[in-house]
Amino acid sequence: MITVKICRGTLCHVMGGSDLPLIPDFISxxxxxxxxxxxxxxxxxxxxDEGLKPPFVEVDGKIVSEATISKVIESIETAIKNK
Ligand code: FES
Known part of the structure; x- marks a missing residue:
């Protein structure tokens, strides 16, 4: 099982993360x-201060920065392949 944690914090939300909770609707x-x-x-x-930019999503323990729906889906698919 791959755990995907979608940050609902204010900064991630205002920096483009507001549509990320919709990710489950987009996966196969x-x-x-x-x-x-x-x-x-x-x-x-x-x-x-590592130069990483919000919004953030954690996929199977790995940070996805500047997360978009497609970027997170790619990370999920990679994580599943590597299991
Ligand atoms: S608001 Fe801090 S990591 Fe998302």
Missing amino acids: EKIKPHVYFEGTTCLGFCNQ
Whole structure:
């Protein structure tokens, strides 16, 4: 099972993350049973000075920065392949 944590914190929300909670609607039926989605409060990545930009989503423990729906879906597919 791949856990996907979608940041619902204010910064991620205003920096383009407002549509990310819709990701489950965009993943294929084949992949859906392998993915657990969770909305979280600030993941803490926005406070780190590592040059990473919001919005953030965590896919199977890995940060996806400047997350978009398609970028997150790609990460989910990669994570499933690597399991
Ligand atoms: S608000 Fe998203 S990581 Fe902080």
